[in-house]
Amino acid sequence: MTAALEIRNLHVDIEDQAILKGLDLTVKQGEVHALMGPNGSGKSTLAYTLMGHPDYEVTQGQVIFDGQDLLEMEADERSQAGLFLAFQYPVAIPGVTLANFLRQSINAHRKAQDPEDPGMPIPEFRRMLKSKMDMLQMDHGFAGRYLNEGFSGGEKKRAEILQLAALDPKIAILDETDSGLDIDALRVVSDGVNALRSENLGVLVITHYQRILNYIQPDFVHVMLDGRIAESGGPELAMQLEEQGYEWIRGQAD
Amino acid sequence: MAARTSTFPLSREQVEQISNWQGDPEWARERRLTAWEIAEATPLPDSSTDEPWRRTNLRRAKWKQMVNIVEPQSHSIDEVPEALYRPLIGEQQGGLLVFVDGVLVRSELSETIEEQGVIFTDLQSATIEHPDILEEWWAAEAGDPSDGKFAAIHSAIWTHGVVLIVPDNTHVELPLHSVEYSTGTRTTGMHIMVVLGENASATYLHESASPEGEDLIFHTHATELTVGDNSNLRYVALQNWGQNVYNFGHQRGRVGQNAQLDWVDGQMGTRLTKIFMNLDLDGDDSFGRISGLYFAENKQHLDLDTQQNHHALRTTSDLLYKGALQGDSRSVWQGMIMVDPGAQQTDGFQANRNLILERTARADSIPGLEIAADDVACTHAATIGKLDETELFYLMSRGIPREAAMRMVVLGFFDPVLQRIPFEEVQERLRASIEAKLQNRG
Numbered sequence: 180m181t182a183a184l185e186i187r188n189l190h191v192d193i194e195d196q197a198i199l200k201g202l203d204l205t206v207k208q209g210e211v212h213a214l215m216g217p218n219g220s221g222k223s224t225l226a227y228t229l230m231g232h233p234d235y236e237v238t239q240g241q242v243i244f245d246g247q248d249l250l251e252m253e254a255d256e257r258s259q260a261g262l263f264l265a266f267q268y269p270v271a272i273p274g275v276t277l278a279n280f281l282r283q284s285i286n287a288h289r290k291a292q293d294p295e296d297p298g299m300p301i302p303e304f305r306r307m308l309k310s311k312m313d314m315l316q317m318d319h320g321f322a323g324r325y326l327n328e329g330f331s332g333g334e335k336k337r338a339e340i341l342q343l344a345a346l347d348p349k350i351a352i353l354d355e356t357d358s359g360l361d362i363d364a365l366r367v368v369s370d371g372v373n374a375l376r377s378e379n380l381g382v383l384v385i386t387h388y389q390r391i392l393n394y395i396q397p398d399f400v401h402v403m404l405d406g407r408i409a410e411s412g413g414p415e416l417a418m419q420l421e422e423q424g425y426e427w428i429r430g431q432a433d
Numbered sequence: 434m435a436a437r438t439s440t441f442p443l444s445r446e447q448v449e450q451i452s453n454w455q456g457d458p459e460w461a462r463e464r465r466l467t468a469w470e471i472a473e474a475t476p477l478p479d480s481s482t483d484e485p486w487r488r489t490n491l492r493r494a495k496w497k498q499m500v501n502i503v504e505p506q507s508h509s510i511d512e513v514p515e516a517l518y519r520p521l522i523g524e525q526q527g528g529l530l531v532f533v534d535g536v537l538v539r540s541e542l543s544e545t546i547e548e549q550g551v552i553f554t555d556l557q558s559a560t561i562e563h564p565d566i567l568e569e570w571w572a573a574e575a576g577d578p579s580d581g582k583f584a585a586i587h588s589a590i591w592t593h594g595v596v597l598i599v600p601d602n603t604h605v606e607l608p609l610h611s612v613e614y615s616t617g618t619r620t621t622g623m624h625i626m627v628v629l630g631e632n633a634s635a636t637y638l639h640e641s642a643s644p645e646g647e648d649l650i651f652h653t654h655a656t657e658l659t660v661g662d663n664s665n666l667r668y669v670a671l672q673n674w675g676q677n678v679y680n681f682g683h684q685r686g687r688v689g690q691n692a693q694l695d696w697v698d699g700q701m702g703t704r705l706t707k708i709f710m711n712l713d714l715d716g717d718d719s720f721g722r723i724s725g726l727y728f729a730e731n732k733q734h735l736d737l738d739t740q741q742n743h744h745a746l747r748t749t750s751d752l753l754y755k756g757a758l759q760g761d762s763r764s765v766w767q768g769m770i771m772v773d774p775g776a777q778q779t780d781g782f783q784a785n786r787n788l789i790l791e792r793t794a795r796a797d798s799i800p801g802l803e804i805a806a807d808d809v810a811c812t813h814a815a816t817i818g819k820l821d822e823t824e825l826f827y828l829m830s831r832g833i834p835r836e837a838a839m840r841m842v843v844l845g846f847f848d849p850v851l852q853r854i855p856f857e858e859v860q861e862r863l864r865a866s867i868e869a870k871l872q873n874r875g
Contacts, residue, residue, distance in 0.1 A: 230830050253829065255834045255835065258831055258832035264830055266830075269827070270826075272824050272827065272845055273849075274845025274847065274848030274849060275841050275842070280828070280841070283841065284833055287831075287837065288832045325845070325848075342831060346831065
């Protein structure tokens with residue numbers, strides 16, 4: 180069965196301030212959706228809320244993921260169920276190597292499926308890691324470095340896509356993955372995402388700019404304004420936005 | 434001043450008894466008795482007037498219960514967990530000394546090292562076999578009775594120790610290892626004396642441990658490390674006493690010209706620890722690094738007083754203590770970098786970083802600088818923080834459950850210090866005891 184992420188009438192507050200005000204959106208496995216919007220429209224709030232960040236309070240609405248009530252789940256359970264978030268600002272974890280972190284993540288996923296699972300054998304893990312790192316043109320030395328510590332912007336984003344590749348989720352949210360990337364890095368990251376595109380992966384690309392959509396071509400484009408989806412359409416909507424700016428949608432919405 | 438309600442219960446007769454049990458030669462017996470006289474004449478530290486003791490109040494210490502001067506019994510290495518004395522690298526033991534309740538139960542030294550003229554022996558034997566060496570070096574650097582009440586007590590009651598002497602131009606390839614294990618009923622005093630000649634090198638690990646026990650027990654120690662010109666000493670000391678132990682210590686590392694001391698200090702156990710630790714950079718271009726970690730829980734109280742003393746030109750000191758605290762525990766770190774007049778181009782660094790895992794725990798971190806030279810670079814850093822929720826969320830967002838994420842962050846916090854222990858298996862043992870403590874969290 181095709182898994183889906185169904186967001187219904189989602190309202191979210193941060194520190195008693197309403198940020199999302201009734202958002203509806205459905206992303207299915209195999210589809211690529213782009214969510215565009217100006218700064219402050221609530222895009223990152225949506226990303227963090229879906230992943231279960233404790234600072235975001237859902238006041239109304241529902242999110243169903245693969246038939247389960249996502250909002251009842253802790254962040255780790257959401258990941259184990261097949262949801263992935265590539266962070267806009269990946270967090271440095273001093274003293275924990277990228278390889279150790281990935282292995283623990285993979286093993287946590289396996290254990291969630293089967294409590295008896297002894298974990299991925301180390302040789303298999305090493306092979307997997309190397310091949311995914313090659314795909315993202317990452318130096319193998321990164322595996323032994325402390326996670327995101329001292330990584331450049333581009334290296335952090337590659338490491339996020341590496342995690343996406345290694346964890347094999349059903350739905351992945353890319354939160355402003357293009358921000359801070361030069362054109363070469365953007366191409367490598369996008370090629371990585373494109374290589375992972377399949378009928379088993381749904382992607383929600385959150386972005387401020389149309390640029391990344393030249394590389395990762397969406398099936399659907401949504402425009403977010405003031406905590407809601409203001410407009411949805413096909414890839415042509417992104418082009419129109421590029422030409423006319425968000426003001427055009429704002430005019431339509433009013 | 435009002436009479437002290439607390440006095441330290443140690444009689445001359447008891448010290449004479451210890452001397453008899455130890456089989457001291459006459460000169461060593463004299464030393465004990467002189468130390469006892471100094472101890473008697475020295476009042477117990479008072480936290481209201483003695484600055485280094487401000488945060489460690491001993492007024493309610495139950496000395497009578499915890500000072501247990503008793504005759505040594507016969508012991509065997511079978512009483513010691515095997516993991517503590519396994520060879521550190523591969524199958525071969527460079528040198529190994531194991532003590533149980535102060536009694537030597539195992540003494541090994543590889544032939545190669547013996548043929549190099551290295552002395553690696555227990556202190557009691559050394560008093561008889563190497564009186565000339567002890568005359569020159571013993572308590573020259575730490576544990577002199579004049580250092581304070583507990584140094585004097587230590588010099589009066591010491592029960593065991595390690596003497597490591599590495600001659601000039603001698604490189605000890607395999608690591609040396611000593612273990613003091615306590616069954617938890619006898620007051621003991623441990624004295625470590627390391628002297629590296631010129632152009633020499635060695636790696637030495639000392640471990641202390643005891644199981645958890647009900648009865649409080651008093652313990653003292655002194656550590657003196659002398660690193661000759663152009664020499665290199667790696668010294669790792671790991672303390673994992675039961676949380677019924679009161680541990681008092683004086684330690685000093687002295688580094689000669691163009692020499693290096695790489696010192697790792699792990700403090701996991703004890704009910705109360707008070708240590709005075711000195712790093713003296715004596716020779717031009719000398720280098721000393723101290724990497725410490727501690728993890729306190731329950732009612733543990735760890736008080737570390739460190740001093741980095743720069744006496745020569747172009748010397749470098751680098752101190753980092755990382756600590757985690759939970760339960761009602763408390764840590765105190767007081768650090769000082771002292772730069773002598775004329776010790777130009779000193780590079781001194783000290784940092785203490787604390788992770789408070791439960792609000793009931795408390796860390797005090799007091800860095801200090803006293804600089805009498807003008808061309809120096811000295812910096813310090815002290816932090817006290819909680820677990821970072823952003824880090825936990827990031828790990829959880831990859832499927833790692835909260836408890837496991839917390840373990841990763843805490844182990845990661847300690848990792849840079851753990852990495853400085855040159856034995857993988859010892860690192861693993863420490864990681865395991867950190868994880869075990871995390872499991873105890875309320």
